[in-house]
Amino acid sequence: MKKNLHQLYLTLADYLGPQNWWPADSVTEMLCGMILVQNTNWDSAARSLENLRQVTAFDASVIRRLPSEQLEHLIRPSGFYHAKVKYLKNILTMYQDHFQELSRLQTPALRHELLKIPGIGAETADVLLLYLFDRSAFVADAYARKLFRKLTGQNFTYEQLKLKVELQSDFSPIEAQEFHAFIDEYGKLKDDPLNLAERFRFEL
DNA sequence: ACCCAGGGTCATA
DNA sequence: TATGACCATGGG
Numbered sequence: 001m002k003k004n005l006h007q008l009y010l011t012l013a014d015y016l017g018p019q020n021w022w023p024a025d026s027v028t029e030m031l032c033g034m035i036l037v038q039n040t041n042w043d044s045a046a047r048s049l050e051n052l053r054q055v056t057a058f059d060a061s062v063i064r065r066l067p068s069e070q071l072e073h074l075i076r077p078s079g080f081y082h083a084k085v086k087y088l089k090n091i092l093t094m095y096q097d098h099f100q101e102l103s104r105l106q107t108p109a110l111r112h113e114l115l116k117i118p119g120i121g122a123e124t125a126d127v128l129l130l131y132l133f134d135r136s137a138f139v140a141d142a143y144a145r146k147l148f149r150k151l152t153g154q155n156f157t158y159e160q161l162k163l164k165v166e167l168q169s170d171f172s173p174i175e176a177q178e179f180h181a182f183i184d185e186y187g188k189l190k191d192d193p194l195n196l197a198e199r200f201r202f203e204l
Numbered sequence: 205a206c207c208c209a210g211g212g213t214c215a216t217a
Numbered sequence: 218t219a220t221g222a223c224c225a226t227g228g229g
Contacts, residue, residue, distance in 0.1 A: 021210090034210090041209040044227060079226040083212075121212045141210065157219075184210055 004202040005169040008151075012182035015194055019181035022131045028058040030131060031095055034124055035087045036078040047077035060092045087119025094120075095132070107135045122158050127180075136176040138165040143187030144180075150197040152204050164204040 024030035032052055037045035051074040056062040063071070071088065072081040094102070094117055102110055107129060114125040122140075129137040138144070140161035148165075149155055156164070171179060186194075 038211040039209065040226070041228080044209080077226065080224055083224065119212070123211060127210085143210075
């Protein structure tokens with residue numbers, strides 16, 4: 001029952017090794033990365049992060065007070081800068097002003113609150129659950145949906161795949177963090193080197 | 205000249 | 218509930 005997903009986890013862990021996502025030296029840097037990487041590759045997000053590091057040293061209050069035009073200039077390399085300026089300020093406000101209260105909520109209620117924040121959609125909410133709030137969650141992003149489409153032959157929506165995987169697995173928060181990193185890193189590789197599509201056919 | 209990358213919002217049916 | 222247009226940059 002719950003064995004397939006855990007065997008998949010072990011196979012990816014053995015092949016890829018420890019991932020230790022999310023890469024960042026501070027919580028503020030991690031939160032900025034979550035916004036900046038939206039629909040962009042990590043190299044582009046990293047350029048914007050370096051600009052932010054030089055000008056703000058990832059002081060959340062400094063970033064929140066920075067004029068929008070200046071902030072737009074700093075994060076231009078990662079695209080969608082008009083929207084992401086607002087999203088950055090929103091996610092930092094959430095962390096600075098509401099983290100304590102949010103932390104007391106159960107995971108489903110917490111996710112519901114995060115989804116009310118402009119700039120935080122389903123995927124970023126689940127990534128926050130994983131790496132900021134240390135909750136076990138499954139991120140049903142594009143890599144995950146592509147992988148599970150090959151393993152099950154079914155095409156799931158985000159929420160469908162998330163719920164099914166969470167119901168049929170029992171990962172600790174740390175394991176869930178690694179599982180998400182495994183799926184994304186493996187998805188970037190070419191041609192399914194482990195031949196997972198053959199070895200892990202199962203139903204959800 | 206395309207297509208994609210560690211998405212989200214808004215309008216529409 | 219679930220598609221589609223739009224947002225903007227950088228690399229292949």
